Amino acid sequence: MTIDQIIQQIRINCPEIPNEFIVGTQQATARFGNNTFGSPTHIDLAVTITKAQQVGEILKIANQAGFAVCPLSTGNNWGYGSVNPTDHRKLLILNMKELNKIAEIDKASGLISLEPGVTQQQLAQYLAENNWPFMAPVTGAGPSCSIVSNALERGYGPNPQTDHFSAITSLRYFIAHPEHCHQEHYSAITSLDGDCDKACDCVEPCHCQAGLSVVDASHKWGLGPYIDGLFSQSNLGIVTRATLRLAPIPEKFCSFFIKCKRDEDFGLATAFIKKLFIAKGGELGIVNLMDKRRIISMVAENPNGKDQHIVMSDEQIATITKKYDVAEWMIMGSIYSTKESLKGTKQFIKKHAKFADDLLFSDSIKLPIARVLTKFIMKERRSQLDALPLSINIMLGKPNRVALRLAYWRNPRVEGVITDNLRPDIDQCGLLWYAPLVPMNTQKMTEFAQFVRATTPQFGIEPFITFTNLSYDYVDSTIPIVFDLNNPHAVEQAHRCLDTLFDEGIKKGFVPYRLNTSQQKTKLDPKAPHWQITNLIKQALDPNNVINPERYNPRKV
Ligand SMILES: Cc1cc2nc3c(=O)[nH]c(=O)nc-3n(C[C@H](O)[C@H](O)[C@H](O)COP(=O)(O)OP(=O)(O)OC[C@H]3O[C@@H](n4cnc5c(N)ncnc54)[C@H](O)[C@@H]3O)c2cc1C
Missing domain, CATH: 3.30.465.10 (Uridine Diphospho-n-acetylenolpyruvylglucosamine Reductase; domain 3)
Known part of the structure; x- marks a missing residue:
C-alpha cells in the first residue's frame, strides 16, 4: 500500500x-x-x-x-x-x-x-x-x-x-x-x-x-x-x-545537602548513604551523590563557551569552585516522614555525617539566612540557592524544567534559560545517556568514578558523574554525554565515547539498565x-x- x-x-x-x-x-x-x-x-x-x-x-x-x-x-x-x-x-x-x-x-x-x-x-x-x-x-x-x-x-x-x-x-x-x-x-x-x-x-x-x-x-x-x-x-x-x-x-518533608570538600571523603560518603538506607530507607526517596563537575554544570555557565568541544581545565574548575563554593562531592536527598520520626532521622544524619564539611536541611533556619547573605554579599553563590526551591518541588511531585538546563551545556544556539519552551530534541541539543548499574560498595563506586574520569575526556566529553542511590544495594549512575549536535566532529566523538564506556564498562561489571535506540540494535x-x-x-x-x-x-x- x-x-x-x-x-x-x-x-x-x-x-x-x-x-x-x-x-x-x-x-x-x-x-x-x-x-x-x-x-x-x-x-x-x-x-x-x-x-x-x-x-x-x-x-x-x-x-x-x-x-x-x-x-x-x-x-x-x-x-x-x-x-x-x-x-x-x-x-x-x-x-x-x-x-x-x-x-x-x-x-x-x-x-x-x-x-x-x-x-x-x-x-x-x-x-x-x-x-x-x-x-x-x-x-x-x-x-x-x-x-x-x-x-x-x-x-x-x-x-x-x-x-x-x-x-x-x-x-x-x-x-x-x-x-x-x-x-x-x-x-x-x-x-x-x-x-x-x-x-x-x-x-x-x-x-x-x-x-x-x-x-x-x-x-x-x-x-x-x-x-x-x-x-x-x-x-x-x-x-x-x-x-x-x-x-x-508526607506529614513532614525535609531535604538534606551534604558537602564533602575532599575527594578522599568519597568512601565515607558512600558508606554513609548505605548506612542511611539500611537504617531509614522507609523514609527516603532517591539519594543522589554528585561530583564537582556535575554540580558546576548546575550552578555556572560553561567557561569554554558552548561551541567548544573541550573539557574544563583544572584551573577553570578551581576558579569556579572558589567562586561558587562547590564541593568535591555533594549528597542530596529527601526525608518523607512524620513529625516524630523526622527528628530522629535528622539526628541520625547529623551523627553519621560528621565527615561532611557542610550539612544543610531545607527546613533549617540557616537556609533563609543564607539567601539573604548571598543577595547582598556573595551574589555568585545565589544561583545554587535559587535552584534549590525548584529541585525541592520536584521531590514533592511538582514538575519543572530545572534539570533540563543540563542538555544545553554545549548548545550555542539556545540559551537554556528555564522557560516553558525547553525541548532538547527540537532545540538540537546533543545528549546521550550512559546509565549503568553499579554495585553499591565503595570500591566499585570508586573504580567507576575513576573509569568515567579517565574515559570521557579522551573524547572531549565532560565527566559529569551522578550516583543515584535507590536503596542500600541498588545504585544507578547516570552519565550525560553532552555535546554540540551541529558539530559533526563532536557527534562522532560523543558516540565513540558512549561505545567505549559501554564496551569497557561491561568488562568491569557496569551494565546499563536502559539503552538508546541504536544501542538496542548493536549492543x-x-x-x-x-x-x-x-x-x-x-x-x-x-x-x-x-x-x-x-x-x-x-x-x-
Ligand atoms: C535533562 C534530562 C533529565 C532527565 N531526567 C530523567 C529522570 O529523572 N528519570 C527518567 O527516567 N528519565 C529522565 N530523562 C529521560 C527521558 O527524557 C524521560 O525518561 C522521558 O520521560 C521519556 O520519554 P517519554 O515519556 O515521552 O516516552 P516516549 O518517548 O513516548 O516513549 C519511550 C519509548 O517507549 C515506547 N512507548 C511509549 N509509549 C508506549 C505505550 N503506551 N505502549 C508501549 N510502548 C510505548 C515508545 O515506542 C518509545 O520507544 C531525562 C532527560 C533529560 C534530557
Whole structure:
C-alpha cells in the first residue's frame, strides 16, 4: 500500500480522527523524527489517535498493509531516543498524546488510572485540584513528559515511589496478533471481578467492557502468569492505560545537602548513604551523590563557551569552585516522614555525617539566612540557592524544567534559560545517556568514578558523574554525554565515547539498565538466552513484527 492508501484506510476505519491528526512523511518526520544524538529519523506517516480503541484499528491495518507501528506517549525520550528506525518497511507513528484521561480508582489509597498521554503536569494539577493527599511520580525530564511511558521505560524519579514501573499495579494493552488486535486486553482479576464496573469511567458506548477493578489496582501481580511486565522496555504490545500506586504527601518533608570538600571523603560518603538506607530507607526517596563537575554544570555557565568541544581545565574548575563554593562531592536527598520520626532521622544524619564539611536541611533556619547573605554579599553563590526551591518541588511531585538546563551545556544556539519552551530534541541539543548499574560498595563506586574520569575526556566529553542511590544495594549512575549536535566532529566523538564506556564498562561489571535506540540494535546479542526467549514471545504475540520491530529485540539477520 502507498502512504496515501494507508491514510485512506485509516480515515475509513477511524472516522473520529480529525483529518489534521493524520500527517504524511514531511510533517511526521519534522514533528517526531528529531532526537538528541544524530540526524532525524525518517518517518512515513503519523496518526494522533483520540480513543484507545483506535489502536486496534491501526494494528489491523498494519497487519494487512505490512507497515511498522511505533507508539509514542509523549515522544520525549531525550538522550535515549523515542523512535527506533525500522527495517525496510514503512514506519507509522502512533501518537497517543491526546489519550489523557485520568480516572480515580481509590482516592483514599492513592490508586489512579492514567492513559498514556497524561503528562507529569496534568497529573500534578489533577491531584492538586482534587485535593489528593498524594504526589505525582515526576522526573527531571519535566512537565511535558508522560507518566505512563516513563514507567514503561523503567524510569525513576526522586520521590518515594522511585522506581516508576514498580508503582504500576495494572495495565490495559493491545497486542498486534492479527486475531487478537481488535480488543484491549487486561488482567485475569479484572475479568473475574464482578464489582469492577463501578469504577468504569468510559463514555458510552463503553469500550473497556470490564471497567476498572479496585482489587486489580491494589494487587500488582494479578492472578496466574504475570503478563504486565512484558510491556516494559519491550515491543510486545501497546499500553493504553496504567493504574499507579502514588506515594502519599508526607506529614513532614525535609531535604538534606551534604558537602564533602575532599575527594578522599568519597568512601565515607558512600558508606554513609548505605548506612542511611539500611537504617531509614522507609523514609527516603532517591539519594543522589554528585561530583564537582556535575554540580558546576548546575550552578555556572560553561567557561569554554558552548561551541567548544573541550573539557574544563583544572584551573577553570578551581576558579569556579572558589567562586561558587562547590564541593568535591555533594549528597542530596529527601526525608518523607512524620513529625516524630523526622527528628530522629535528622539526628541520625547529623551523627553519621560528621565527615561532611557542610550539612544543610531545607527546613533549617540557616537556609533563609543564607539567601539573604548571598543577595547582598556573595551574589555568585545565589544561583545554587535559587535552584534549590525548584529541585525541592520536584521531590514533592511538582514538575519543572530545572534539570533540563543540563542538555544545553554545549548548545550555542539556545540559551537554556528555564522557560516553558525547553525541548532538547527540537532545540538540537546533543545528549546521550550512559546509565549503568553499579554495585553499591565503595570500591566499585570508586573504580567507576575513576573509569568515567579517565574515559570521557579522551573524547572531549565532560565527566559529569551522578550516583543515584535507590536503596542500600541498588545504585544507578547516570552519565550525560553532552555535546554540540551541529558539530559533526563532536557527534562522532560523543558516540565513540558512549561505545567505549559501554564496551569497557561491561568488562568491569557496569551494565546499563536502559539503552538508546541504536544501542538496542548493536549492543545486544540475539543468541543470548534472554533475547531468544524474547524473540519467541514476540513471534507469538506479533507474528508480523508490526510493533516497534527494532526495540529491545535483537534478531539474527
Ligand atoms: C535533562 C534530562 C533529565 C532527565 N531526567 C530523567 C529522570 O529523572 N528519570 C527518567 O527516567 N528519565 C529522565 N530523562 C529521560 C527521558 O527524557 C524521560 O525518561 C522521558 O520521560 C521519556 O520519554 P517519554 O515519556 O515521552 O516516552 P516516549 O518517548 O513516548 O516513549 C519511550 C519509548 O517507549 C515506547 N512507548 C511509549 N509509549 C508506549 C505505550 N503506551 N505502549 C508501549 N510502548 C510505548 C515508545 O515506542 C518509545 O520507544 C531525562 C532527560 C533529560 C534530557
